[in-house]
């Protein structure tokens with residue numbers, strides 16, 4: 001998780017993070033904004049957001065996302 005702020009390339013496409021970085025909603029990947037955009041277009045994006053909100057409601061602030069749990 002510490003590498004989130006120091007890494008220079010996107011975990012997903014390997015591109016530069018100069019334009020900004022954001023945590024994936026699906027797992028703990030640190031991704032670039034264009035990957036985030038693609039993620040938001042996924043059909044199950046809403047489900048990923050809801051799952052995260054549900055975990056936070058339960059007090060789990062370390063939820064790894066609907067795909068992160070499988071790692």
Ligand SMILES: [Zn+2]
Pocket residue numbers: 010011012013014015031032033034035
């Ligand atoms: Zn990317």
